[in-house]
Amino acid sequence: MAPDSLCLLEQLAGYARFTVGVLLLSCARSVPSSATDPHRQSDFQLSPDRAYSHRGWIGIRVGESPDGTQGVLVTGTVPHSPASTAEIQVGDRLTQAEGHMLTGPEDLVRLIRSREPGTRLAFAGWRGAEPKVFRVSIEPSPDENGVLERTFVNQPAPALDGLVTLSGEIAPSWSSLRGRVVVLDFWAPFCGVCHLVSAELNHWKTRYADQLTVIGIAAGSVAEITKFAPRFQMHYAVVADPNERVVKAFDAFAVPMIVVVDTNGVVRAITLGYSSPRMTKMEKLVEKLIAPTTAVPAATTPADPGRGLRSGGHSEISDRKVSPP
Numbered sequence: 001m002a003p004d005s006l007c008l009l010e011q012l013a014g015y016a017r018f019t020v021g022v023l024l025l026s027c028a029r030s031v032p033s034s035a036t037d038p039h040r041q042s043d044f045q046l047s048p049d050r051a052y053s054h055r056g057w058i059g060i061r062v063g064e065s066p067d068g069t070q071g072v073l074v075t076g077t078v079p080h081s082p083a084s085t086a087e088i089q090v091g092d093r094l095t096q097a098e099g100h101m102l103t104g105p106e107d108l109v110r111l112i113r114s115r116e117p118g119t120r121l122a123f124a125g126w127r128g129a130e131p132k133v134f135r136v137s138i139e140p141s142p143d144e145n146g147v148l149e150r151t152f153v154n155q156p157a158p159a160l161d162g163l164v165t166l167s168g169e170i171a172p173s174w175s176s177l178r179g180r181v182v183v184l185d186f187w188a189p190f191c192g193v194c195h196l197v198s199a200e201l202n203h204w205k206t207r208y209a210d211q212l213t214v215i216g217i218a219a220g221s222v223a224e225i226t227k228f229a230p231r232f233q234m235h236y237a238v239v240a241d242p243n244e245r246v247v248k249a250f251d252a253f254a255v256p257m258i259v260v261v262d263t264n265g266v267v268r269a270i271t272l273g274y275s276s277p278r279m280t281k282m283e284k285l286v287e288k289l290i291a292p293t294t295a296v297p298a299a300t301t302p303a304d305p306g307r308g309l310r311s312g313g314h315s316e317i318s319d320r321k322v323s324p325p
Contacts, residue, residue, distance in 0.1 A: 056115040057141035058082040059150075062094070062105045071095035071102050071125060078150050086136045094125040094134075112138070145272050148251065152259070152267045158249035162238040163217065166226045171239045174265045177213060181289045184259040185216045185236075186252040189228035196274045197256040202235045204283060211290045215239060219247045258282060262289050 009086050059081020062072040074092045077083045087096075094102055097111055115121065117140040125132050142150070152158075163171035185201055187194040198216070205214050214236035218225045225240040248271075251257065258270040260282055269285050271278050316324060 013247050029309065055141040056112045056117060056119075056138040058086075058112055058121075058138060059084065059147075060088060062108055064104060065093055069093065072105050072108055078147060079155075080150055082136045083146050084139075084140050086134045088123075088134050088136070089127065092125055092127050092132065092134075096124040097121055101177050106275065126150070144254070145270075148270045148272060151251065152270050155267055157259070157261045157265050158246070159245055161249075162243050162245035163241055164222055165239055166222055168222060171215075174261075178263075178265055180213050181211065181263060181286060182261040183212065183214045183286065184250070184261065185214060185234075186255050186257040186259075187216055187218050187219070187232065188248065188255045189218065189224070189231075191255045193274045194256045195232060197258065197279075198232045198234045200279050201258075202233070204286065205236050205304075208286070208290055212286065213237070215253075217241055217246060219244045221295075260285055263292075294316050 006295050023159075059078035060074055060083040061076035063075045064089075065071045065073050071093045074088055074090055076090060076093065077088055094108065096102060097108065100107075102108055111121070115138045117138050119138050121136050121138065123134040123135070123136065124314060157174060160173055165171050174242075183201065183204065185194075185197060185200065201214050202211060216229070216232075216234050216238040217234060218229075218238070219241045221242050222240045224262055225238065229238045247253070250257070256274060257270070257272045258279075259267060268289065269282050271282060
């Protein structure tokens, strides 16, 4: 299949989590990882044909209820989703839906996906010791890019805590990158499609030189990432995420995933998988974000934490340690 078509489009499974009413699509298998957290809207607005109108969606994530108590535990909500509109919050416990007992996350997933968009559901549950009732309107399910956009775009970028350069130093924080346009490239050693993304980002790095910082992020140990990074010929900084803290914070459980962050540390675009049209659109956004900074005198332009990176393979961020954001 052509790379322009988001490749395999396979449904990701095996997470210790449930994203209710959301089908995860990607050019690659999921990053081997554990569960996570909630989500944020975009320069890339969803078009109507990108909604899976046959599948219901409310925009919550749930897990097993703690201590074997009845119901399911809400572990995350997507901003601007039906769940957030109904004021469902992280930590709420949902025990019934339309009078039917919820014994586990699978019950809730099946129920949501069986409902037509436009219908309403009533949930009973608890917020701590307080009984609650939530009335939720079912929406058509967006694709995974749609969920990522709602979750992250126009929100402050999650912290870069826990990243380590391939020389073993602590990687920069957003405070040290402020004033720069940054592109994050989430990749994995098993990801063949990631080669297409890295080649594209190499062109961006060459075209925009010191005006753009590109950082490749992969879950794994420094030794593992050092071994595999040269195969991808990334001419930009590469860091390891040994504890998967950043992978989890960005919900990067499938790769490749590209994130564009502006000079104020705000996410402006995010995309999962490889698509030439979307990459072209993202580059135009990068160019637009860089444009205002080109007028700043060189003496006041923040130093590029990525200067001095070695090309071809396992480029490294500068050795200096930085304080946390």
